[in-house]
Amino acid sequence: MKTNPFSYGAAVKGENFYDRKKDCKRIVDTLAGGNNMALYAPRRFGKTSLVFKAIEQLERQGFICVYFDFMPVFSPESFIRFYAKSLATKQSNLQKFAKTFVSIVKNVRPVLSFGKDGTPEFGVDFAGTAVDETTISQLLDLPEQMAKNDKRALMFFDEFQDVEKLKDIHFEELLRSKIQQQHQRVNYLFFGSKTHIMQAMFNDKKRAFYNAASQMTIGYLPEKDTMTFLQQNFSKKGIRLDESMVRYIIAATANVPHYIQLLAAEIWQSTESNTDITREIVDESILQVLTLKNDYHMEMFDRQSKSKKLLLLALCAGGKNIFSEAYRRANNLPNAATLQRAVSGLTNDGVIDRMDSEYFISDPFFKLFLKDLS
Ligand SMILES: Nc1ncnc2c1ncn2[C@@H]1O[C@H](COP(=O)(O)OP(=O)(O)OP(=O)(O)O)[C@@H](O)[C@H]1O
Ligand SMILES: [Mg+2]
Numbered sequence: 195m196k197t198n199p200f201s202y203g204a205a206v207k208g209e210n211f212y213d214r215k216k217d218c219k220r221i222v223d224t225l226a227g228g229n230n231m232a233l234y235a236p237r238r239f240g241k242t243s244l245v246f247k248a249i250e251q252l253e254r255q256g257f258i259c260v261y262f263d264f265m266p267v268f269s270p271e272s273f274i275r276f277y278a279k280s281l282a283t284k285q286s287n288l289q290k291f292a293k294t295f296v297s298i299v300k301n302v303r304p305v306l307s308f309g310k311d312g313t314p315e316f317g318v319d320f321a322g323t324a325v326d327e328t329t330i331s332q333l334l335d336l337p338e339q340m341a342k343n344d345k346r347a348l349m350f351f352d353e354f355q356d357v358e359k360l361k362d363i364h365f366e367e368l369l370r371s372k373i374q375q376q377h378q379r380v381n382y383l384f385f386g387s388k389t390h391i392m393q394a395m396f397n398d399k400k401r402a403f404y405n406a407a408s409q410m411t412i413g414y415l416p417e418k419d420t421m422t423f424l425q426q427n428f429s430k431k432g433i434r435l436d437e438s439m440v441r442y443i444i445a446a447t448a449n450v451p452h453y454i455q456l457l458a459a460e461i462w463q464s465t466e467s468n469t470d471i472t473r474e475i476v477d478e479s480i481l482q483v484l485t486l487k488n489d490y491h492m493e494m495f496d497r498q499s500k501s502k503k504l505l506l507l508a509l510c511a512g513g514k515n516i517f518s519e520a521y522r523r524a525n526n527l528p529n530a531a532t533l534q535r536a537v538s539g540l541t542n543d544g545v546i547d548r549m550d551s552e553y554f555i556s557d558p559f560f561k562l563f564l565k566d567l568s
Contacts, residue, residue, distance in 0.1 A: 199427040200459035202452050205242040210455075213419040214244050217412050221248040225348050225381050226255060230373065230407040232354075233385040234392040236547040237556050238452035239412055241385050245350055248383075258340055258347040260284055264356035264386075270325045270363050274302060274333055275318055281336055282316035291316065294339055299332040301325070327363050334372050341379035354384040355391040366395070370402035382407070389548065390541060413549075414449045417441070424458055428471070431462065435471035442476055448558035457483065483559055484566075491563040494545070501528045501536040507568045509546060510561055513553030 201210050221244070224231045235241050249259045262280045267273045278295070285291040292304040302325075305317040341347035357365050373382065384407060386392050395403045421440045428435055435443075443461075447453035460479040461471065469475070484491075495503065508516070508525035515521050516537070517530055527533050537553070540546040547556045555561040 196431055198459050198462050199430060200455045200462055202455040202459060205246050206240075206455075207243070207246060211240075211243055211247060212423045213415050214240065214247070214412065217244055217410070218247050218251070220410060221245070221383065222251050222255075224408055225252060225383060226257070228346075228381060230382045231384070232392060232396050232403075232407040232409045233383060233411065234389045234409075235387065235412045236389065236450075236549065237387040237544055238450050239387075240415075240451045241387065241412065242352060244412060245352070245383065245385060249348075249350060252348055256345060258284055258337075258345060259350065260337065260347065261350045261352065263352040264359075265353040267356060267359055270330060270360060271320060273360060273365075274320075274325060274329065277333060278302075278304075278318050278336075279316060281340065284340070285316075288314050288316055295336065298335055298339060299329060301329050302333075327368060330363060330365065331368055331372070334369060335376070337380045338377050343379070347380045349380060349382045351382060351384050353386045355386045355388040355395070358391070366402040370406060373406065387544070388542070415451055415454075417444060417449075420444060420449075420454060424454075427458070428462065431465075432468035433462070433465055433471060434469070439471045439473070439476065442473060446476065446480055446558065446562075448554065448561070450558060453558050480559075480562065484563060487559055488563070491560055494560065495564070495567070498540075498545075499536070501532050502540055504528070505533065505536050505540065506545070506555065506564055509553060509555050510565045510568060513546075513548075514551065516553055 199210075221231060221233070225248075233241060233245070245261070249261065253259050260280055260283075262277060267276060278299075282288060282291055288306055292306060295304045301320075301323045303319040303321055305319050307315050307317060309315045337347040337349055357369075360366075373380075384392070384396075384403075389411075395401050396405070396407060396409060398404060417440075421437065424440055424443065425435060443454060443457055447457050457476075457479060460483055461476060464479055464482065465471070465475060495506070498506065504525060504527055505516075508521070508527060516527075517533060521527070522530070522533065528536075537546070541548070544556055545560075546553055548554070555564065
């Protein structure tokens with residue numbers, strides 16, 4: 195059996211990644227030029243994949259690149275643990291790194307051990323001492339030490355809006371002051387999916403990161419490139435799909451890269467070789483995905499308040515001017531203040547999102563589920 199050429203769920207690389215050349219160049223040029231950058235886009239648009247692509251190119255240019263995801267961070271201790279590990283992955287000599295670590299981070303001990311497959315692993319031991327701002331501050335200085343005059347370090351902070359979880363130790367302010375005053379050989383890319391939170395961080399005069407980075411966003415993948423990607427990959431199994439079918443797939447998945455690949459993978463799996471794709475085949479695959487996700491969707495809908503439910507159902511038909519009197523009346527929505535709370539709640543949970551001034555349901559399959567309900 196031929197392996198499924200479509201992949202979704204994790205960041206994609208190599209042949210599975212298409213387009214975004216200009217976006218990638220902009221990231222590479224900005225960071226290589228010694229500036230910081232903030233990148234935001236809705237969920238599942240391909241931010242992490244794009245950044246991995248940029249990292250490949252920047253490493254080839256000789257930069258030390260460290261990727262760090264804030265999502266799993268839940269406390270200052272966990273930040274230290276994960277951050278130290280991320281830095282260590284870029285070291286060829288862990289003994290040497292442990293020495294540098296000890297000389298800079300005072301209250302935390304490095305621990306070297308061996309993983310199951312025998313590879314050396316770097317960890318930390320807090321030895322009973324409480325973690326405070328000083329320890330975090332010292333740790334944040336490590337990349338500056340790892341960098342050398344001719345080899346700058348670049349830090350890639352994914353889901354950066356989650357630094358919110360470290361507000362008790364004033365992480366945002368601390369990092370900003372490092373960037374402004376102390377770090378000469380390190381640049382940062384901050385990226386994440388909670389666009390409104392990220393934008394507030396970088397555009398609000400009262401926030402630490404105000405004006406701290408050049409900003410960019412990524413949009414949809416161009417239709418003609420999706421066309422080529424789908425047609426070429428399906429042809430590996432002799433499956434043909436014409437332009438109208440590609441457009442049908444794009445429409446069903448709201449053109450979100452993750453869901454294009456998810457639906458394509460499903461169609462690939464359930465279609466015999468040498469078939470012409472029809473609407474019925476696509477519909478069948480959509481139904482298959484919806485059936486598998488039914489309990490999840492049901493539970494997701496069930497747990498929402500009444501005003502959130504009404505808003506979700508309204509968004510199935512469109513999300514422009516949702517605070518207008520006409521929209522609210524047509525959809526039986528509550529007053530503007532209650533609606534605003536529903537919008538904020540659903541946005542923070544990642545259930546809905548906004549592009550330009552239009553709101554939409556993030557997961558197109560959840561939208562199809564909701565359409566069936568209404
Ligand atoms: N340039 C691309 N070419 C092809 N597929 C892509 C591309 N970018 C993203 N995808 C698809 O979207 C999926 C999600 O990509 P990725 O994890 O990079 O997105 P993300 O924006 O970081 O998502 P999240 O919001 O969950 O962090 C990938 O697994 C892949 O299926
Ligand atoms: Mg991501």
